Amino acid sequence: MELYELTIHELQDKLRTGETSSAEITASVFGRIDAVEKDVHAYITLMRETALAEATRADEAIRKGEIGALTGIPIALKDICCTKGVRTTCGSRILHNFIPPYDATVVEKLRAAGAVLTGKTNMDEFAMGSSTESSFFGATRNPWDLTRIPGGSSGGSSAALAAGECIASLGSDTGGSIRQPAALCGVVGLKPTYGRVSRFGLIAFASSLDQIGPFTKDVEDCAILMNVIAGYDPRESTSVPEEVPDYRQFLGRGIEGWTVGIPKEYFIDGIDPEVEAAVRETIKVVEKAGAKCIEVSLPHTEYCLAVYYIVAPAEACSNLARYDGVKYGFRSEEGRDLMEMYKKSRASGFGAEVKRRIMIGTYALSSGYYDAYYKKASQVRALIKRDFDEAFAKCDVILTPTTPTPAFRIGEKTGDPMQMYLSDIFTISTNLAGIPGISVPCGFTAAGLPIGVQFLAGHFQEGRLIQFASAYEKEAHLEKRRPRCHGI
Amino acid sequence: MEFEPVIGLEIHAQLLTDTKIFCGCSAKFGAAPNTHTCPVCLGMPGVLPVLNRKVVEFMIKMALATNCAVNRECNFARKNYFYPDLPKGYQISQYALPPAEHGWVDVEFDGRQKRIGITRIHMEEDAGKLMHDEHNPASYVDLNRTGVPLIEIVSEPDIRSAEEAAAYLRRLHEILVYLEICDGNMEEGSFRCDANISLRPRGTEPFGTRAELKNMNSFRNVQRALEYEIKRQQYVLEGGGQVVQETRLWDDTAGVTHSMRGKEEAHDYRYFPDPDLVPIVIDDAWIEEVRKAQPELPLEKRERFMRAYQIPAYDAGVLTTSRALADYYEEVVRLCGEPKIAANWVMGDILRFLNEEKRDIRECPIAPASLAGMIRLIQEGTINGKMAKEVSEAMYKSGKTPQAIIEEKGLVQITDEGALSETIAEIIGKNPAQVEQYRGGKDKVFGFFVGQAMKATQGKANPQMINDLLKKMLAG
C-alpha cells in the first residue's frame, strides 16, 4: 500500500506512532500527481512548494506533540474557495489571473487544523455543470475510466481523491456538485445543511443554495473533516449559530430500529438498471443492519428541476455581475467605451453555459416576469421544503440513488443542456430544502464504474447521516477497488 | 388653463455611523482614494455582507421622528445595474418590504402649516465616485464611499409648490441633523435630494406625466430647479405638447434642466431579495430603546421654549435652528434667569458675530457663563446697555470674562445720585435756551439733555437715573 492510498485516520495512526511523516505522505501524494495528473487533469493550480513547507512544519509540530485535527494531511481545495496569495479561478477565464488577498473561512480552518494544501482542483466554470467539462482549463477525466467524466461541478476534487492525488478534498454543492461527482468517482461526499459550513470566501454561484462540504475515502474521514470545517461564522449572515457536535461520536453506533424513507418519486423511468439494482441492494443492507424501510412521498419532486433552474440562475446572474473587467480578472482591451468594455470582457470572459444561465436568470428576474418565475419558484421551493419536513416526521433518514446513471462519456451531453441538467435530478431537492445529504459508494456496474447511494436527513442532522452511512459502510462489506487511471 | 404642480421628493441621507453598512471600513468622508476599503466593499469574489445594526438604529430614529410605522420585519434586496462605481454590479437596497412607512411631517411656509406625507424610509448602501482625467482618456474610481450607509426618505406627492418643497426639505434636514444621524452637508453630498414633478389642471385628480430632477446640491437649487421645471412643463402643456417621462439634470450655471436621455434611461433593476442577508427583525423592545434615547425634536423644542421662556414664536424658531444653539441659549438662561434678555443677546450680537465669520455656535468664544454674567451685570446696574455692547464685542474677540473686561476698560456705571445731580445741574446751567424750550412744552428737547449727560459721563451714567433726575430737575 502506498501512503497516498490511505485514509486520513489511517495516516493519523502512522503519524502518531512516528511510522511515517507528513513530508513522506506529501511526497507520496505529489509523486502520484506526477504519475497520473497528465491523464486525470484534476487540478488547475498545484501548490507543491507551499505544501512541502507545510508538511515540514507539520512534522515539527508532531515532534513537539502539537497535533491538530488534520496536522500533516494533504488536502485539495476546489478552485472556488479563495486562497490568500494563490490564484483562484472558479474554472473561468474571467478569473484566470485573480489572486485573492484573503482566505475563505474553510481555508483558514484547514490551515489552523494543520492541513497541507496540495492545490486547487478543476471544476465546471462557476460550478455550473455536472461534468467538469465547462472549465476554461479543460475537462477532468474519471480515474475509473478516462474516457468518462468525473461528475461535476466538483469533478476535480472527486477525481483527485479517487486517483490518490490527495488524501481528502473540499468541494461545493449547489444542486449536487459534491454528491454527484462523489457517486461517479466512488468516494464519500457530504453536502452539509445550509448555514452549517461558512460560505465566506466561497465564490458565489447561487447564494441560497451553495454549501461547502468534504470528499473523503470513507465515512470516518468525512466526520474528521466535518469536525474541522463546520461552525458558525460571524462573517456570514446566513451562517447558523448551531452547536457543532463531535461527528466522530456517531461512527459505529449502529442503526437498530431506525426508519428509512424510500421516496417513490425517486425510482423513475430512465434510471439506469444497474444503478437501480445497486441502490435496491442497499435497502437490503440497511434492513439487515436493523433499520426498517418504508415508502414515503415527496410529492413536489417533479418541480425541483424547474424551480432550481429559475432560482439558481437568478441568483447567479446577480452574483456574476461583479465580473465586469473593471477591478480584477479578465478585461478585453478591445472595448472603445465603457459599455463595449463590459460587453467584450464578459462575452469572452465567460463560457457558453455560464452565459446561458446569466440569460435565464436575467429573464426570470425581469420586470413583468418576476412574479411568474422567480416569485412562483420561491413559493414552490417552500412546498418542496415542506415535503421533506413531512417525510422526516415519518422517518429518520431518506434513501435515494445519488445519480440516475453512472459516469457518462466526455462530450456525451455537452450538446444537450437538458440531458446534462437531468444528471442532478436526485440531488437538487436537497439544496432547495437546505437539508444535508451524503453520497456513499454502493457498488460498481459490470463495466467497473462506481455507483453511489444518497442518504438525506433533516436540518443539522449531519451526525445522523454519518451514523447511518457508517453503519451502512460497515454492513455492506464492499469490495475495495482502486481506479486504474489509464486506458484512454 | 391654470396648472397645479404635483411634487414628491426623494432624499438620500448619509448616516453618521463609524463604519460602513456591510463591512468594518470607516465611513468617514475625505480620506485618500480607496483607503477606506476592504474585500467586502470592493465586491471581491466570495465575500459576504454583514449588517451594521447601528444603521438600523439610525433608521428607526428617523422613522420615529417622522411619525412612520416601523415594520417588524423587512429585508434587503439587490438593485442590479452595471456601473464602475458599483463594484458588485448591484446595490444592496430595500424594495418590496420597507422598514418604515406611512409617516408625515408638518411644515410651515407663508405663515401656513401643512402636513406632508412620507411614503417610506429604507436603508441602502452608497456607491463609489468616478473621477475623470481631464488630460487623458481615462477614468478612475474611488470606492471609499461604497458601502457608506444611506437612508432614503420618499415623500408622498403632497407638495404643491417649489417653496413648499424647500420648506419640507429644510424640515427633514433639521430633523436629521437634530437626531445627529446625518451631518446634512449638501455640497459634500451627505444630504441629497431628487424630485419628481408633474403638472395637472388645477382642480383635477389624475397626475400628469412626471419628470425626475437630479443634481440639485443646495436648498436654493432645489427651489430654483422646481420653479424652472414648473415653467417648462407649463410651456410644453400650453403649447399642446406632452411632458416626457424622463430624468432631467439641473444645470446650476445655466439655471435650466437638461434631459438625461439615453443609456441611463429605462433601467430594469431586476430587484430580488438578497440571499446573502437574512430578514431584519425589529422588535418592540428595540423600538422602545430607540424611542427612549430620542432627543427633543425641533418642533417640540420650539413649543417648549415659547411655553417655558415666554418668548415669541419667531425667537423660539431662531433659537432652535440647531441643537447646539438651543443648548447654548438654555445654558445662558439657566445661569442668568432672564429668558427674554438672553434671547435678544443670543439672536442679536452672538449670531451676528458668528455669521460675520461663518462660524458655528459650537465655536463661539463667548462661553454661556460669560454671556449670562454680562446679563446679570446689566440687571444689577453695574453696566448699561451701551457698555454691554462694548463688553460683548471684547468678549467675542478675547474670550475673557465680562468682569475682566470691565476692569480693564474701567467700564463701571455711575450710579452715585449726588455726582449725577451735580453734572445735570451744570448742564442745565449751561443751556438756558433749551431749558426755556423744554419748559415751554417742547418735550423733544429732553433727548438733548440725555445726550449731554451721557456725553459728560462718557456714557457711564445709569440711563434710568439720568432720566429720572433730568425730569425732576428740569421741572424746576
Ligand SMILES: [Zn+2]
Ligand atoms: Zn470595507
